[in-house]
Amino acid sequence: MRLLLLQLNPVIGDLPGNADRIRQGVVSAGPGSADLVLTPELALTGYPPRDLLLFRAFIGKVRQAAEELAADLEGYPPVLAGAALPNPSPVGRPLQNVALLLRDGKVVRSFGKTLLPTYDVFDEDRYFEPSRGPQVLELAGTKMGISICEDIWNDTDFWNQKRYHSDPIQELVAAGARCLVNISASPFTAGKQLLREKMLSGIARKYRIPLVYVNQVGGNDDLVFDGRSCAFSATGGLTARAAPFAEDRLAVEIAGETPGEVHPDDFTPESEIWHALVLGTRDYVRKSGFRQVLLGLSGGIDSSLVAAIAAGALGRENVLGVLMPSPFSSGGSVADARALAGNLGIRTAELPIRGIMGAFEETLAGEFAGMPRDITEENLQARIRGTLLMALSNKFGSLLLSTGNKSEIAVGYCTLYGDMNGALAVIADVPKTMVYRIARWLNARGPAPVIPEAVFQKAPSAELRPDQTDQDTLPPYDLLDEILRHHIEEHESAAEIVARGFDPAVVYRVAHLVKGAEFKRRQAPPGIKVTDRAFGTGWRMPLAARAWDLPPGT
């Protein structure tokens, strides 16, 4: 039994294009290349299609695309293609998330998804009616158990807590499956592939049958899919793995222990996150129809790293770095930004903001008469810069990247309509300490360091008033990031974090800042998710709410 796994990078909504990706994958492998070809989950629509699914006409076009694809592939091996179709019952949610079997020129059968993730970034109960009962496909004398993504994530032995009442994999095995197939669209987070492989290997070993897993690849808005489709033998051994963060095809022979191709990979967090951000940025920009990007270069570590990611994603010729010094900018910052741009080979523009600052202050002088300078004037500088960047974006048709990191976005150390401006917040889910780690990793990777050493050495600063540093306002970043991880990724309250031994004053202040910044994050650009809990679609907080997580006695 030979399977061909197509690890595809679909464009959301691009039904003809996505069908073409499948078609080309099958045709170029040839008529006799496999007994069955597998695509990722929802390969025709791309994952996640979100509310495109609510358009009945869109679903009609999905069905049509599947039928045309089946007809085009007559004479080739059967294909199991991910799609969304109407729920045939008049009761229940409107759709089903299915794997369609295309064979002999026709759509001959549909296998439905049973477990519908509705947590974090996932909303599948919004759209899909669950399938019920095991679905076995007999092909070339082998009974294959077909499952879709989440169906394989509820193993009784692997998890302490189970979100669902059934285990579709157990049911498939009980129904006689001698091989497990899972088509997925499983988003990247750092370290997730090791978890996937451990879980998948355990399931193969537990049931003593081979298991094949095909994953989507590519960036779709806030989600990056890392690919890494893989196969396991009946003893749980990894027998094949496709490339990380790139389209790939993987041929898998599921009889016996014959090892297939195992693509080399690097599971260190810095490497994984770097590659995820590069792919996520490239795909967001290109799938949005852009070729060029711009960003503000402050000479700090955040914008330096984002510039390097952008150059890696799109080519240095497609990146413009904009220096916008104010009277509060240090000479070092401008020099560091220029040096970084030189190292990367990207173009720069320099637009000092002193004149515009003066014009705003003059216009506002009457209203502000007699009032002291405060955060208003700091925000004003950030907003002038954000407006200049958008003017360049509009005039030259290039997409603006914002450069804020997760730590500062968490505590609101950023200006809405200012440095938060942008179509994509590249490192919005990367904590500040990880920003430094990735930058170090990048410099060490060679051939030559990219980010000037001075950028690492100076104290982080917004440079919005004289001699300002981030640590005037915030706890040290290593401490802040640890508190934030407990609070954001683990949903621990301040009291729970204090119970871990952290300073109560710091913890309650951080929790207070996080809550106070919800209104900014609601209007933030999408960021690229790399942790277990990113702000954005997986973080849905009320705005006009009372704080409940208060120090004892308040």
Add this chain to the structure above:
Amino acid sequence: MRLLLLQLNPVIGDLPGNADRIRQGVVSAGPGSADLVLTPELALTGYPPRDLLLFRAFIGKVRQAAEELAADLEGYPPVLAGAALPNPSPVGRPLQNVALLLRDGKVVRSFGKTLLPTYDVFDEDRYFEPSRGPQVLELAGTKMGISICEDIWNDTDFWNQKRYHSDPIQELVAAGARCLVNISASPFTAGKQLLREKMLSGIARKYRIPLVYVNQVGGNDDLVFDGRSCAFSATGGLTARAAPFAEDRLAVEIAGETPGEVHPDDFTPESEIWHALVLGTRDYVRKSGFRQVLLGLSGGIDSSLVAAIAAGALGRENVLGVLMPSPFSSGGSVADARALAGNLGIRTAELPIRGIMGAFEETLAGEFAGMPRDITEENLQARIRGTLLMALSNKFGSLLLSTGNKSEIAVGYCTLYGDMNGALAVIADVPKTMVYRIARWLNARGPAPVIPEAVFQKAPSAELRPDQTDQDTLPPYDLLDEILRHHIEEHESAAEIVARGFDPAVVYRVAHLVKGAEFKRRQAPPGIKVTDRAFGTGWRMPLAARAWDLPPGT
């Protein structure tokens, strides 16, 4: 059997405050006032608590608040209080959405919600495990069937399509219930109360038993709850109804046809939407901890209406209107804005933007050399204004309201980081034609017209270049709004709308504009939902997606 319905306006997350609201409602009615007191759904947390529910410590505090409330109310009638508690089973979603029975100083029983809305703005499958089986409460010799909100929205006879496989109301009646109780948090949309009453009346009549419905009231972010708690006799007659858009208490005697208090109401769309926007604005501002607001006044209909809403919500002394004329502003616009502010009695500030425009153009002159003026310079004006408004907001601690209507937000006729700036987009779900209707209704309501007649008479214009009008770029608003209603509220494709007889060129252009503006809406402030489909939490579209809704032949 006497029931007391507490139609409460909770603050999200404010467990002590929300418990107090219940406590005061019960205590002020007195120990012998009723056989049972009812609160809205999730009255302790406020609805919707969203991801606050993911904090285990928060849920612990909910339980504690319920137990303290029960103890405080010993000696008073039993209370059925909406709350969220952990799912006691190790399998399934983490929580249950429950009505807790507080009696004799203790929490004695919990009634769970069976049907969990997960569509439009609702995400309950994200948090809650469904309850199973009917839950009857026997009290004072009467068996009452307890249900929560969505449980009553799946009647087999009322709906053609059913989203759920069970009908909890039918099961309650089969289990012997002689009275139906539904505790709700059902958001307002225009016309919804008439639908509710028709459905509830039909259910009472069908089963020949009385029905009591208690709803939350107040604004919580994008949602407004209109209250209008009500009761129906066993023949389906409306026997009582609480106030619209205000906290209220309603005493209901469920034996016989005894009519209770039916609060007068006005179901005309203009009146309903006006009151929803006033309440939504007031609650958003106050629950966010603000007292004062500001907004830009252009002399157009949108900002005029928003200013009137703000004055109605917060008092004229708490509203600042900011005029920011440019060289492209007509004299009439400035005069109209001043006249409006005079009619409302709100304060104004005038900040001409010519000087700042000059400073930006000078700074950008080098980069823009040789390039023609285009949309860049138009956006620049909007962003200068947005930045000035934010400077005033920062300096004076008042909240910025944005003034865009649904029609322009739909087609992207607005500037991100410009006129889209604000903490709340008051009329973001009001189509332009309805903006005019509400403005006319407001002027007619008296005592004197508020919005100057000239504002109605002039052609809508962004005034960002000489002699510009909206209809240079957009179809007439009555046509645009009709197309948008089909496309946004009904999820009809362009082809389906064309099939209704609309001009294909116009329809496909509108669909193209709507798709192209998704990236702006992702960063828009929350708007107040008044239609069946608002942008925001109920409209979840991919950004970097390919258009699928194209003219034939493309």
